[in-house]
Amino acid sequence: MIMAKAKPIEEIINTITDFDKILLAGCNGCVAVCEAGGLKEVQTLASALRIYFSQKGKRPVIDEISLTRQCDKEYLEELKDKMDSYDAVVSLACGAGVQFLAEMFSEKPIFPAVDTCFIGVTQEQGVWSERCQACGQCVLASTGGICPITRCSKRMLNGPCGGSENGKCEISILVNRDVACGWHLIFERLKKLGELERFKEPAEDKDWTVSRDGGPREIIREDVRP
Amino acid sequence: MNYPPNVRIVIVPCTGRVAAVHLLKTLEMGADGVFVAGCLEGDCHYQSGNLRAKKRVAYVQQILRSIGVDPERVHMYNLSAGMGPRFAEIVREMTDRVRQLGPMHAAAGVKAEASKH
Numbered sequence: 001m002i003m004a005k006a007k008p009i010e011e012i013i014n015t016i017t018d019f020d021k022i023l024l025a026g027c028n029g030c031v032a033v034c035e036a037g038g039l040k041e042v043q044t045l046a047s048a049l050r051i052y053f054s055q056k057g058k059r060p061v062i063d064e065i066s067l068t069r070q071c072d073k074e075y076l077e078e079l080k081d082k083m084d085s086y087d088a089v090v091s092l093a094c095g096a097g098v099q100f101l102a103e104m105f106s107e108k109p110i111f112p113a114v115d116t117c118f119i120g121v122t123q124e125q126g127v128w129s130e131r132c133q134a135c136g137q138c139v140l141a142s143t144g145g146i147c148p149i150t151r152c153s154k155r156m157l158n159g160p161c162g163g164s165e166n167g168k169c170e171i172s173i174l175v176n177r178d179v180a181c182g183w184h185l186i187f188e189r190l191k192k193l194g195e196l197e198r199f200k201e202p203a204e205d206k207d208w209t210v211s212r213d214g215g216p217r218e219i220i221r222e223d224v225r226p
Numbered sequence: 227m228n229y230p231p232n233v234r235i236v237i238v239p240c241t242g243r244v245a246a247v248h249l250l251k252t253l254e255m256g257a258d259g260v261f262v263a264g265c266l267e268g269d270c271h272y273q274s275g276n277l278r279a280k281k282r283v284a285y286v287q288q289i290l291r292s293i294g295v296d297p298e299r300v301h302m303y304n305l306s307a308g309m310g311p312r313f314a315e316i317v318r319e320m321t322d323r324v325r326q327l328g329p330m331h332a333a334a335g336v337k338a339e340a341s342k343h
Contacts, residue, residue, distance in 0.1 A: 008292065009289065009292045009293055040245065044245075044247045047251050047254045048250055048289050050254050051330075052293035054254070055294060055331070
């Protein structure tokens with residue numbers, strides 16, 4: 001799912017400091033799971049903001065809500081009757097949710113409260129890590145279920161490169177943490193599966209126009225459209 | 227056992243139940259300080275409730291720092307149910323600390339009950 005992390009409170013304060021009626025809108029989808037933007041985080045942020053403004057001698061209205069999702073219109077519509085009461089909305093959803101909210105309520109200033117980071121997994125409680133870059137053409141079938149686009153720092157389709165050492169990527173020094181070499185992982189996994197033949201033939205060229213190189217993407221399914 | 231009367235005790239089954247929002251809400255609603263009194267480390271009946279509370283207290287202190295509030299207003303203490311005199315001592319210590327920091331909401335003119343001392 002989509003992983004995000006809370007923005008520094010100072011940054012959020014700067015965006016809303018001139019408003020008197022503010023709605024904090026959480027999202028109970030992905031960002032709630034990674035504990036960045038669900039109801040609990042809305043309540044915590046709202047309380048911290050109220051304390052901050054009260055210290056400054058200001059008493060803005062800061063209301064709290066958390067929608068089932070912010071990436072679907074039917075849930076955003078729940079805000080329709082409430083929107084007139086607010087000067088601005090702070091959304092704790094991912095970038096998609098913030099934008100959809102801004103599209104739906106185009107006359108209202110909408111501000112993000114989280115930094116959307118990646119599509120990933122809950123490695124363990126409190127640890128989330130990236131697994132997919134939504135490249136639009138999945139290659140996992142030929143790479144032992146390990147994504148070279150995500151797990152290889154260079155997104156190589158035919159690795160490993162010369163920077164792989166003892167199973168670690170050369171960027172480990174740069175980012176100051178151990179980063180596994182994606183292609184080392186792929187090799188080990190394919191060896192276990194008895195599929196090392198894969199390395200005899202290089203992968204075919206990848207169509208990057210279905211990834212970000214093709215601009216903002218869209219999926220249209222006529223069979224499920226109303 | 228005597229301790230300052232301006233402390234309001236909220237009983238929870240385990241300090242692991244205490245979330246960041248509870249501590250912040252306490253300050254928001256008018257208290258000038260709040261402390262979490264957990265069991266001694268290693269003695270949690272639920273294994274790690276007090277250790278989780280400790281991390282949450284540290285997290286709230288970080289939030290307070292970022293909004294310009296002295297993080298010392300929130301504190302974690304560990305003591306057993308049999309340490310009554312120590313509890314009284316902690317309450318006095320916390321009360322003194324908070325008194326030195328002054329009322330939380332003076333700027334906003336909020337007359338909080340806890341700020342009377």
